[in-house]
Amino acid sequence: MANKKKNFSGVIAPLITPFGDDGAPDPERFTAHAEWLMANGCTGLAPFGTTSEANSLGLDERMELLEDLVDAGLDPAKLLPGTGMCSVTDAITLTQHAVDLDCGGCLMLPPFFYKAPSEEGLYRYFAEIIETVADDRLKVYLYHIPPVAQVGFTLPLIGRLKKDYPGTVVGLKDSSGDWGTTKSILDAYPDLEIFPGSEAFLLDGLRAGSAGTISASANVNAAALYDVYKNWQSADADALQARIGGVRKIFQSLPMIPFIKAIVAHYRNDAGWAKVRPPLVEVPVADVMAAIATLESEHGFKMDFGTPA
């Protein structure tokens, strides 16, 4: 199962977005972290996911940051930017822009303002984007995250989009947090590239035919996740999975997005990295330091950024 040809596979980080003193996104910190991740366990990057505070960014900010990654030399084929928006117009703008940069795929939220939209309405949203962009290079990864977006994908909707846009709708990130849901999608559509949105399901997912994981913690723990991915058929796969499970529990002990940024701030010795945009708020430094102490003492966790320049 895991040998089939995939467009994306492995460990993909929903890249966190740093902000400068002026509150604007900081392209230097951003590209530096992207490069570090690709050298330290990530097989791809998903800028502008939930962990990226994507929906807290402006349209122009998103497009400029994506250009910064490509300009810095990141391989666009390894980039899976989030381009789904409430507005089909804005989604087309972002999707077209990502395709023009030759990005390997687009991770697309459904429109999430109106609740309980019809399946037909959601279908039309994706159809309009795909038919307006009208480019064979476009590879769509549906982003199913009902705990946050509230609006998600049913199996029939996934099937209809896949059937009508073969070779374009090629994957799905499942952040339902429910293994039963992930398994049902894997069973229904084994040729889809499925990424559980949590590394808690990394090994189970690989055994059931998933493509890897796109998980917040890949921003700080990618190498350990990659160990599971690389060795999923080995005898110690379960032990490797258990290791990332223990670390994940600590990550979850504080609000995830600000905590992950605070961890990077700590190991980079760069307090500015911890900045988040409203409605998120920073985690108190004392809480961060206590949690990092536990990560180090109980799990041998560390991030190695070398000697700062």
Next chain:
Amino acid sequence: MANKKKNFSGVIAPLITPFGDDGAPDPERFTAHAEWLMANGCTGLAPFGTTSEANSLGLDERMELLEDLVDAGLDPAKLLPGTGMCSVTDAITLTQHAVDLDCGGCLMLPPFFYKAPSEEGLYRYFAEIIETVADDRLKVYLYHIPPVAQVGFTLPLIGRLKKDYPGTVVGLKDSSGDWGTTKSILDAYPDLEIFPGSEAFLLDGLRAGSAGTISASANVNAAALYDVYKNWQSADADALQARIGGVRKIFQSLPMIPFIKAIVAHYRNDAGWAKVRPPLVEVPVADVMAAIATLESEHGFKMDFGTPA
């Protein structure tokens, strides 16, 4: 109570947004409907509300449509455009633009992607917008619509924003659909301009000190709503309120936004008016015609657009 000086009051329509054959917003239909409403019962207009499919529009589309209204001669002091976005950056762009056009106020959704944000995070979002725009002309109307946005305003948050930005945070639209909530806000902050998001609470609201209503159905039934507003202290106020209640039940018998657009399409004899953007879908014409027949036969409903030019 109702005599206090208000920035906005009366019947405000969350202006529906028409689309042309190419799918783009249609400025001619848009400004024509705005002008008709101001001549037929509305005291103000709230373009880019929920009923306007605001979140299905692009940033540029919203700004251009607002300019179209002002260019057409609508009094900007009577315009209350929606400018709240998930992204604080985008919200600042829209809010600044509305203030530059001298709009009477801005109706602001909280950032609605992340669920269960902290009060502090929501406070910072509004504080950042207000302090970045930094203009005494800015009048903020908080938009509380938890059934759709899921994220809403607590009484302490409203109080903190009002206290820290007096003269700027001046009103609130309450689309909770719950009179107890509206009443609690009216009781806590009698100097705030409160607009129930449904005309079901128009008379009760006025009796309790509210400023009027901002309701979807004002797009098609403003004159009847205005009758209640104008005569709320008269002997037949309850009868007038009962009349709009009966009509409202029919409006609610079909998906509200597409149905309202279909009603306008019918009376304007202009099928294009019924077009909606995904994720919304049009209401079947047969259902629309049946509902309109009931509106006319049982409630004497009609819209008079005169003879088309």
